[in-house]
Amino acid sequence: MSTGAVGSTAPPVAAGAPEKVFWGQKWEDNGFAKNEIHFDKTAKVMRDIFVALDGLSKELGDRYTWMDIACAPGGFSRFLCADPRSERGFGITLPVTEGGFRLLFTWSSPDERKFSVKFQDLLTLEPENCKPGHDGNVDLILSDAQYLPLRKADQPGPDPSLARAASSNPSLGIWALLFQQLRLGCSNLRNGGIMMFRLNLKDDNIDWYHESVCQIIAFVDAVFETMVLFKSGKSHQSDGTTYMVCRGFCKGEFEAMGAGELLRKSMNVSCFEGNVGGFRNMAPIFAHIGVSSEVRKRTRECFKTCMDAITRYKDGDFSYEATVKEWSCARKAPHLKLTARVTLGNAMPWAASRAAAHHLDRAATDIAQLAERLDPARKVDLADLVAFREDLARRCQETIAALRARAEEVRFILDAAQEA
Ligand SMILES: C[S@@+](CC[C@H](N)C(=O)[O-])C[C@H]1O[C@@H](n2cnc3c(N)ncnc32)[C@H](O)[C@@H]1O
Known part of the structure; x- marks a missing residue:
């Protein structure tokens, strides 16, 4: 004004x-x-x-x-x-x-x-x-x-x-x-x-x-x-x-x-x-x-x-x-909303892919640490292999759950922006 x-x-x-x-x-x-x-x-x-x-x-x-x-x-x-x-x-x-x-x-x-x-x-x-x-x-x-x-x-x-x-x-x-x-x-x-x-x-x-x-x-x-x-x-x-x-x-x-x-x-x-x-x-x-x-x-x-x-x-x-x-005038607000929607629509896929990359990065680090247990210089028995398989499966499930949760958040934000 x-x-x-x-x-x-x-x-x-x-x-x-x-x-x-x-x-x-x-x-x-x-x-x-x-x-x-x-x-x-x-x-x-x-x-x-x-x-x-x-x-x-x-x-x-x-x-x-x-x-x-x-x-x-x-x-x-x-x-x-x-x-x-x-x-x-x-x-x-x-x-x-x-x-x-x-x-x-x-x-x-x-x-x-x-x-x-x-x-x-x-x-x-x-x-x-x-x-x-x-x-x-x-x-x-x-x-x-x-x-x-x-x-x-x-x-x-x-x-x-x-x-x-x-x-x-x-x-x-x-x-x-x-x-x-x-x-x-x-x-x-x-x-x-x-x-x-x-x-x-x-x-x-x-x-x-x-x-x-x-x-x-x-x-x-x-x-x-x-x-x-x-x-x-x-x-x-x-x-x-x-x-x-x-x-x-x-x-x-x-x-x-x-x-x-x-x-x-x-x-x-x-x-x-x-x-x-x-x-x-x-x-x-x-x-x-x-x-x-x-x-x-x-x-x-x-x-x-x-x-x-x-x-x-x-x-x-x-x-x-x-x-x-x-x-x-209030009439201007829809343009703001439109701008927000377009900006969010453009930014969210980028933000989502960064979040996914971050999760995958951390999962890769964790799995590398787990893999150290299978050092060929050390003796590995069956119990070690079973434990390794279970830890690996758990870590993969955690990563999948984290990626799904992020995807859900992104969808929620995009839907809200779309409605606005
Ligand atoms: C203040 S003067 C307009 C001055 C004009 N804007 C100018 O630049 O010279 C008001 C005008 O309203 C017109 N007017 C009033 N009642 C009208 C009507 N029912 N239909 C058309 N013109 C009307 C008058 O004839 C007058 O021309």
Whole structure:
């Protein structure tokens, strides 16, 4: 686990070093018109996430595709379009006529033409309809939906009164969006890929909310290898907006638990349940996943990390530094077990043959000592020969028993490792 704050500038290039293309460089060069403030801000947030996480190079390699759920005005994807490693991106956004944000893409450059968009309410989409054709799974999912009816009228963006309520209880609107984003996202994510989603980590003192966040973290714990909390130092500094960047997706686990269907039903519960307590008990994805004490501890740490960042900002820390904290998930353990199994599987035959050689060596020494009794220089009678034969037989039986016992131990260890 590591904690750290990061700045937001591009990494320095050592003098004389070969020129390295930095993912944000093109974006830095072009910049945006001053009045496109929100567009510019979200692009900077994405740039800072890439800086903090080393360009997500481990998972994205040198070519990647992405899906951006709730993408307007489009800063996240505009940043990714400028990354030389990105190939194609697919966005989903609520039409302006239904109260959605306006998309500020102009598709005027080859970079921007990497991106195509579906204009549709994400709550009405099925996973197979998110991208054109059968484009396969993507490497990176971004999901940043806001529940529009609860936005303040003085914030930049569309008039909240135009937004249609998705849930009978306004507090559950964001949960309907989150469940559906996880469903659409994970269903279209490749094994080993990355999913980033927005989470509000301010309302720690509200029991049902704390417990629901705990359940979401338990879900992440079950289907991803690591989880990074990112809180920007330049945007949403005084509210609870954070991004959870979940890396190392295990598609097999997601499918084995039937998570797509559980998330779909949970979205429906969030839309139609009027009572927050009922929602917590009835959301099938919550009922399905147990919460470990480790996940409870991590949930408390997440809320605290976010609240500490807000307090620092309110106390006058305007350094614009992001807060970044990473945890390993339980999902990682099977890999440890696998490693242990492979290592033991490789090592045990070697250890077993060494133990056998040791036993045989000692038996050979003992038998050589016994054989001294048959020294041709000495007179040997029949009784000596009978005693020698009996000692020899006993020593052979002891050696066989010792070798069998070692073989039994080795088999036991290998079976236990196999089960693990
Ligand atoms: C914070 S903005 C996203 C900013 C974006 N990540 C960017 O980089 O510019 C929230 C987005 O959620 C979208 N949204 C909210 N409800 C939606 C829905 N039901 N379907 C699709 N998009 C939705 C809004 O239209 C808006 O574009």
